Amino acid sequence: xxxxxxxxxxxxxxxxxxxxxxxxxxxxxxxxxxxxxxxxxxxxxxxxxxxxxxxxxxxxxxxxxxxxxxxxxxxxxxxxxxxxxxxxxxxxxxxxxxxxxxxxxxxxxxxxxxxxxxxxxxxxxxxxxxxxxxxxxxxxxxxxxxxxxxxxxxxxxxxxxxxxxxxxxxxxxxxxxxxxxxxxxxxxxxxxxxxxxxxxxxxxxxxxxxxxxxxxxxxxxxxxxxx
Numbered sequence: 388x389x390x391x392x393x394x395x396x397x398x399x400x401x402x403x404x405x406x407x408x409x410x411x412x413x414x415x416x417x418x419x420x421x422x423x424x425x426x427x428x429x430x431x432x433x434x435x436x437x438x439x440x441x442x443x444x445x446x447x448x449x450x451x452x453x454x455x456x457x458x459x460x461x462x463x464x465x466x467x468x469x470x471x472x473x474x475x476x477x478x479x480x481x482x483x484x485x486x487x488x489x490x491x492x493x494x495x496x497x498x499x500x501x502x503x504x505x506x507x508x509x510x511x512x513x514x515x516x517x518x519x520x521x522x523x524x525x526x527x528x529x530x531x532x533x534x535x536x537x538x539x540x541x542x543x544x545x546x547x548x549x550x551x552x553x554x555x556x557x558x559x560x561x562x563x564x565x566x567x568x569x570x571x572x573x574x575x576x577x578x579x580x581x582x583x584x585x586x587x588x589x590x591x592x593x594x595x596x597x598x599x600x601x602x603x604x605x606x607x608x609x610x611x612x613x614x
Contacts, residue, residue: 388597388598388599389429389599389601389602392426392430392544392597392599393430393433393434393437396413396430396433396434396443396518396520397434397437397438399411399413399518399541399542400434400438400442400443400517400518401517401518403517408486409489409517410485410486410489410516410517410518410519411486411517411518411519411541412446412482412485412486412518412519412520412521412539412540412541413430413518413519413520413521413540413541413542413543413544414521414522414526414536414537414540414542414543414544415427415520415521415522415523415526415543415544415546416522416523416524416525416526416527416543416544416545416546416586416589416593417524417545417546417547417548417586418524418548418550418553418582418583418584418586418587419468419524419553419557419579419582419583419586420548420553420554420556420557420560420579421546421547421548421553422546422548422599422602423522423523423546424447424449424522425602425604426522426546426597426599426602427445427447427520427521427522428445428605429602429603429605430443430520431443431444431445431520432605434518438517441513441515441516442515442516442517442518443516443517443518443519443520444485444495444510444511444512444513444516444518444519444520445495445510445512445519445520445521446481446482446485446495446510446512446519446520446521446522447495447496447497447498447510447521447522447523448473448478448521448522448523448524448525448526449497449498449505449523450478450495450496450497450498450505450506450509451473451474451475451477451478451481451496451505452467452468452472452473452474452498452504452505453472453473453474453505454504454505455467455503455504458472465577465578466577466578467578468524468578468579468582469578469581469582470524470525470528470530470533470585473525475525475532475533476532478523478536479532479533479535479536479539481493481495482521482536482539482540483539485512485519486539489514489516490514491514492511492512492513492514493511493512494507494508494510494511494512495508495509495510495511495512496508496509496510497509497510500560500563500564501564503564521540522546524582524586525586525589526540526543527543527545527586527589527590527592527593528589529589529592537592542594542595543592543593543594544593544594544595544596544597545590545593545595545596545597546597546598546599547590547596547597547598548598550583553583554575554579554580557571557575557579558571558572558575559571561574561575
């Protein structure tokens, strides 16, 4: 299955012939902890291994989390991860920018789970990058501005994983970030679970559904050939 997904991603890479797009964007969506970021990073790595460094780039939607200071100002810190706790307009603008701005490097943010904050310019999409893999919970959303994302994507894959597996991952994720076992469980039930139910309701908006087990986790220096 993983090999066929890599082949399908490679098939999206523009050929560079006159009239073909300079760059396309593949989207991965799914409920929290479905494995979107792991798969996205692997696809970027595999495309680069096949077609040369920098052929693929990575855009994580999580880089557009609002900062904790902004969430505190809005009174939404306790629902961090809900659709309105992201700079959705900024993310949409970046997708548009990546499709049109191919004459210079474009720096994109990510999210640091140790700091619990977005980090600017964590990744770079080079001018010669032809495929950008982007992933996030709300790429299939029906509400604006999320609804504007789908029309920009070459394809949108829904990454599906059993809820019990996802919630175990979410619990471990919270504990790795410093939460106690009880606090981690409370967060999953209060925030991650309702966010997941919302995302699951958007499944039919996607091009296809993929279920992948055992995606290799890359070492940090191997994740991106263009940084």
